[in-house]
Amino acid sequence: MEGNGGKRKVLSVSRLLTVFPFDSNSIAPVDDVSFSVREREVFGLAGESGSGKTLTALSIMRLVPKPGRILKGEIIFEGRDLLRLDQKEMEGIRGRRIGMIFQEPMTYLNPVLTIGEQIGEAIRIHERLPKREERERVIKLLGDVGFEDPERRYRQYPHELSGGQRQRVLIAIAISLRPLLLIADEPTTALDVLTEIKILDLLQELIQRFQMSTIFITHNLRILKEIAQRIGLMYAGKIVEISPCHSFFEEPLHPYGRGLLAALSGISDRGRLKTIPGSVPRLSELPEGCRFHPRCGSAMPICKREEPPLFEIDARWVRCFLYRG
Numbered sequence: 001m002e003g004n005g006g007k008r009k010v011l012s013v014s015r016l017l018t019v020f021p022f023d024s025n026s027i028a029p030v031d032d033v034s035f036s037v038r039e040r041e042v043f044g045l046a047g048e049s050g051s052g053k054t055l056t057a058l059s060i061m062r063l064v065p066k067p068g069r070i071l072k073g074e075i076i077f078e079g080r081d082l083l084r085l086d087q088k089e090m091e092g093i094r095g096r097r098i099g100m101i102f103q104e105p106m107t108y109l110n111p112v113l114t115i116g117e118q119i120g121e122a123i124r125i126h127e128r129l130p131k132r133e134e135r136e137r138v139i140k141l142l143g144d145v146g147f148e149d150p151e152r153r154y155r156q157y158p159h160e161l162s163g164g165q166r167q168r169v170l171i172a173i174a175i176s177l178r179p180l181l182l183i184a185d186e187p188t189t190a191l192d193v194l195t196e197i198k199i200l201d202l203l204q205e206l207i208q209r210f211q212m213s214t215i216f217i218t219h220n221l222r223i224l225k226e227i228a229q230r231i232g233l234m235y236a237g238k239i240v241e242i243s244p245c246h247s248f249f250e251e252p253l254h255p256y257g258r259g260l261l262a263a264l265s266g267i268s269d270r271g272r273l274k275t276i277p278g279s280v281p282r283l284s285e286l287p288e289g290c291r292f293h294p295r296c297g298s299a300m301p302i303c304k305r306e307e308p309p310l311f312e313i314d315a316r317w318v319r320c321f322l323y324r325g
Helices: 053-060 087-093 115-129 133-146 150-155 163-175 191-211 221-227 245-248 255-265
Strands: 011-020 027-037 042-046 069-077 097-102 181-185 213-220 230-235 238-246 311-313 317-318
Touching: 011 053, 011 213, 027 053, 027 213, 042 053, 042 221, 053 069, 053 163, 053 181, 053 213, 069 311, 097 163, 115 133, 115 150, 133 150, 133 163, 133 238, 150 163, 163 181, 181 230, 181 255, 221 245, 221 255, 230 245, 230 255, 238 245, 238 255
Parallel strands: 042 213, 042 230, 097 181, 181 213
Antiparallel strands: 011 027, 011 069, 230 238, 238 317, 311 317
């Protein structure tokens, strides 16, 4: 869909549709989503809360919580469609070939197991190392993610660590088997500014050192300006723009992207904060036509009647009738 940019595609998501039952019908938090991630690329997946970013990641991992299900689409990874693999084959990919840093460390980490036991779990499952070698590997991982006393941390429990330290533990778990693809889902959520900077610096260093392709999910565009090569912008379950990072920040194509950057710039001419009017619609109450048109200052009559497709503009993609030609 987006060309190859001179590098092979590690992951290619095509027409992905993930649904949940709602009343007598269903809603689609991930609706006709397509994008690719290239070798050693950081692809930023951005958008407001509720736009479908996390469920896109969970769909790739085939971890969509019940009663949700993936209804259709393709997720091509290393030449195989992940949606056609059985559960055992998929378990062989999670952790080993695709690692994921989840949100909310205290939800993901088990409070009754030590840090060492939890980091070592994937190594134990996939590589079956002797206990001593596993322990040495985990202690090295703890050093890799910035712990100054990794042997002591190995014996500690999650409640004994700070929020930033717990986030480092999740990073260690995600990279423990040197995956080809890393999915980082809001890895700096709820961290203070200084800790966020340290975690971002750590992630950039690890991505470069291990040459991982990465999907970096965030609502914070400032982070993507520093870390990503391309950006996929999501709104109400759909991708509305895919652009190189530098092009997006110079001139976003979609009105939603323009509104987000204007809000980042701060104060308007009248001394008020710039905002996008309205809010992201509920998936059970989507408007007719373009999902963004009730909030869009550039909406045309067609926007209220028809849903726009993705248009290609100079190797960029945008879901907006302003670019229909």
